[in-house]
Amino acid sequence: MRAGLVLSEVGQGLRRNISMVVSIILVTFISLTFVGAAILLQFQINQMKGYWYDRAQVAVYLCTAYTEGGNCNETEATSQQKADVEQALKTAPLSPLIKHYEFEDHAQAFKHYQEQFGKDDSAGFVTPDFLPETFWVNLKNPDQSDVVIERLSNQPGVDDVVDQRKYLQPIFNVLNVASLTAIGIAALMLIAAVLLIATTIRLSAFSRRREVGIMRLVGASNRFIQTPFILEGVVAALIGSVLASGAIIALVHFFVQGYLNASPSGIPFVSMRDALVVVPIVIVGGAVLSAISGAVAIRRYLKV
Amino acid sequence: MIRFEQVSKLYARNSKPALNKVDLEILKGEFVFLVGASGSGKSSFLRLVLREETVSQGQIHVLGQNLRKLRGRKVPYFRRNLGVVFQDFRLLPQKSVFENVAFSLQVIGKSKAFIGGAVDEVLKMVGLAGKSTRLPHELSGGEQQRVAIARAIVNKPAILLADEPTGNLDPATSAGIMTLLSRINAGGTTIVMATHDAGIVDRAKQRVVELVGGQIVRDERQGGYQTQSVPVKLQAPPPKVPTLGTEE
Structure with missing residues (x-):
């Protein structure tokens, strides 16, 4: 009963704020893709270090x-x-x-x-x-x-x-800078994503302030009131992070395995197994981040 | 039921207190009118009972709870024992009569079977049994207020707070609403009603508490909107508290 009610509220909210929801999806998609790429680059660096230092x-x-x-x-x-x-x-x-x-x-x-x-x-x-x-x-x-x-x-x-390690150091430096850049871009995009989620949830709460007012009046618990709003942000962010996971898998499959590995270079590249380690990090990270920003954003509406 | 002890309420950026050292006890089953000019503290009184505001000084006990000590997350559960009705009805425009009343039970987690029975019963009581599928804008003002009352009492609260429930209604409709409230009161529910409507207060012959400038100036059994006796209580000067500075 209650779960059904909460889910129908979430569905309504998502439909009502469709443009904001789409922008959340896109921003989380891009930011989490960068996060995933940065993690993959770090894997790549470690893998190369292990490989080369073993031989160097x-x-x-x-x-x-x-x-x-x-x-x-x-x-x-x-x-x-x-x-x-x-x-x-x-x-x-x-x-x-x-x-x-x-x-x-x-x-x-x-x-x-x-x-x-x-x-x-x-x-x-x-x-x-x-x-x-x-x-x-x-x-x-x-x-x-x-x-x-x-x-x-x-x-x-x-x-x-x-x-011979001294020949490798510049390569690792370049890769490190690349991965730091990716993390930097990811951090900026994540800030944007968090603010966007907070704004969207405030908008959603504002457009439903009558319902929220009545819920508070008749004694609905805070958790019951805030759950639909937070879930709204989480659902949007989850869609974004699933897209980001898809992008990361595609990157590894088509670019790393299909292109880089196609010409034998003797360099070990990240494998699909590494990509599958990144996917849960990205998905859980996206969900947790959106839940936290949503909970903070909605708190102001719940002061009794 | 409701006990105020030396209750003062100050709002930020306003040196004049909305309520000033109010002492009042309301017993179970009473019907109490709160009268007084706008800004006399009637709404503040109701908001304090509802724990929408916290007291600045003094103690409030409602239903055995000391509201000063009530934790924030316990407030929703406390409010389930109170019903509230407003001048502007506050119905959800896109929900039907049935859904509006059911909503207040859904959000506190009642079962579907319970809700169906309780809502039908309460709609019958307020006289809207045949209109449960209507939307609020299809109803008259009086009917909308009946929906609001139904929503307030469907969970069988011990106390019903009404903030000018007849403020938007014509006299005949108001009388109907008063009949309904009397019936609810007769069922054992304590009712506190803030109003400007002299005719209603005079006819009802119930307890009347008059507020002026945040202080109780009159508390009469079977009183009228204006006191029948000479304004006795008005002569008793309010206690002088320099810090709160109520004197003009």
């Missing part, structure tokens, strides 16, 4: 006959020097930090080079002895690369020691 290694480049810098002086690293480097990696100060390391000789380096750049024109100029032999060192804790760099930089036969 400290490269100990050894001298070639063509290297001028470092400790090289255009002399190929001798096998004694290589053994010394390897010895350093195996023993005390460094070995506890290292998960594993591997040695890449000229032939392997050339093979990787060809794999990476394929039949590019420049491939013809590069010969195996042009590419340095390298110790690829994988650390237990990637943050401790400084120790390796310090220990090996001055070792004879070593050209340079590079922490």
